[in-house]
Amino acid sequence: MKIKTESSIKKKTELLCGFVLENSNKVLGLTKIDGKTASSINQSLKDMDGKLGKLNIIPSPGDKYAHRILLAGLGKKEDLTNDTIRYVSGKIAQKARELKLKEFSIIFPPSFVSESISSISQIVEGSKMALYKFDKFKSEKAEKTPDLTIIVSKSNNISKTIRTSEIVADGTIFTKSIANLPPNECTPTTLANFAKMVSKKNKMKCHIISKLELKKKGFGGISAVGQGSKNEPKLIVLEHSNGPRNEKPIVLVGKAVTFDTGGISLKPGDKMDEMKFDKCGGCTVLGIMKAVSELKLPINVVGIIPSVENMPGGESYRPGDIIKLYGGKTAEILNTDAEGRLILADALSYGEKQYSPKAMIDFATLTGACIVALGTNVAAIISNNKKLTKKINDASKNTSEEVWELPLNQDYMDMIKSDVADMKNVGIGRAAGTITAAAFLRNAITDTPWIHFDIAGVAWTQTATKEKSYNPKGATGFGVRLILDYLQKL
Known part of the structure; x- marks a missing residue:
């Protein structure tokens, strides 16, 4: 990705792209246009009307610089959000690849520099993420990714912003690329190897706790869930230590069930293939840790990923079992498909x-239950700390990864009390399923500020997922950009 500071019409490019507001008679940031090109642009502006996401390509008659000009609609100015340019930039990038171009250029509107509705990072994120395609197992690969040049009027600090945004986008793409892998290609051991690769490349500490050590050290949840599969469970720990030595770290924990059959409490066959996405929480943590280290953030961050494969078999854990978790509390198993909270409880403790x-x-x-409550475009968050929740909400608004806070009071905590153990791993019937799962996790920690993301509805594109150019079909990488925004502001 390149940056150029010049009169936009003087940039030699296969495709020069500019943004247009609805009912506007100008292209934002486009200057010094000759007569023939100006006439073509004016006619195109009348035809397209600047409607959101609408693209119009016109030739550049007699112009020795841009071969073609693309006008991209932003919609009404009063409707612009943080996500508008990210979405439209993604549409532009996909069009450039569709045209089989080697490169294209986007004009950064100078009028947006000081406004909160957009920034240079949204062009970078939108265009880069929209060009990602999971074609690892296809004989016919996607067209080569065209190079992007961003044209700006002033380059002060913009190069740094672009580099940061590229790292953030790459972290998200890395998360997607692993999350999209099928279960026969991504076991807990595979995930551990990805962590080792990231740590080696970025000089982070990496520690993998395997089956025998997990059992010996009392990781009862991870050991129980993973014992039914021939693919051994792993606890993956990554450490980014770039802050003061005595400064306490932020700890990120991600559920990574590389495939979830439900175990003995077997899931229905319909859409069981989508359970390869049950590792998305762990993949999110991997992507964040990769980006944190590449950004060289001057803070301490630890990523912990409990990884298992939940399979039925002769050694599987059963409904009725009582297990002891790492934190010392016991859990009665009523449903082996409520396995994520067991491995997360161990990792949190x-x-x-x-x-x-x-x-x-x-x-x-x-x-x-989270999908029933909030659908497939909003993640649930549950927390024990208002200050942390506010920071997460602020980051959510910046990255347009929507969240909604659910309550957690003593009534919900009481719903997971067991007659024969400290807790049971499901609540009462179908009531408040998302909250009772979080209540189980709350029991695993003491008073550390904590926030839980239930990303069941947003981790991959589903039937009711809102179309976004930068979220092609498959894993979305939800949460990577949000947490990186939060961490960069610490």
Whole structure:
């Protein structure tokens, strides 16, 4: 990705792209246009009307610089959001690839520099993420990704912003690329190897706790869920230590069930193939840790990923079992398909005991109840700390990854009390399924500020998922950009 500071019409390019507001008679940032080109643009502006997402390509008659000009509609100015340019930039990038271009250029509207509705980062994120395509197992690969040049009027600090945005987008794409892998290509061991690769490349500490050590050290949840599969469970720990030595870290925990059959409480066959996405929480943490290290953020961050494959078999854990979790509490198993909270509880307790963190954030495709409650475009968050929740909400607005807070009071905590153990791993019937799952996690920690993301509805594109150019079909990488925004502001 390149940056150019010049009169936009003087940029030699195969496709020069500019943004247009609805009912506007000008292209934002486009200057010094000759007579023939100006006439073509004016006619195109009348035809397209600047409607959101509408693209119009016109030739550049007699122009020795841009071969073609693309006008991209932003919609009404009063309707512009943080996501508008990200979405439209993605549409532009996909059109450039469709035209089989080697490169294209986008004019950054100077009028947006000081406004909150957009920034240079949204062009970078939108165009880069929209060009990602999961074609690893296709004989016919996607067209080569065209190079992008962003044209700006002033380059002050913009190069740094572009580089940061590229790293953030790459972290999201990395998350998607692993999350999209099928279960025969991504086991807990595979995930551990990805973590080792990231740590080696970015000079982070990496520690993998395997089956025998997990059992020996009392990780009862991870051991129980993983014992039914020949693919051994792993606890993956990554450490980015770039802050003061005595500064407490932020601990990120991500559920990574590389495939979830439901175990003995077997899921229905319909859409079971989508359970390869049950590792998305862990993949999110991997993508964040990769980006944190590449950004060289001057903070301490720990990523913890409990990874298992939940399979039925002769050694599987059963409904009726009682297991002891890492934190010391016991759990009665009523449903082996409520496995995510068991492995997360172990990881949260370990993170708190080992690192005494200033905050803990977990991500999990945890409950179908979350999709019933909030659909497929908004993640549920549940927290024990208002200040942390506010910071997460602010980051959510910046990255347009929507969240909605659900309550967690003593009534919900009481719903997971067991007659024969400290807790049971499901609540009462179908009532408040997302919250009772979070209540189980809340029992795993003491007073550390904590926030839980249930990303079951947003981790991959589903039937009712809103179309976004930068979220092609498959895993979305939800949460990577949001948490990186939060971490960069610490």
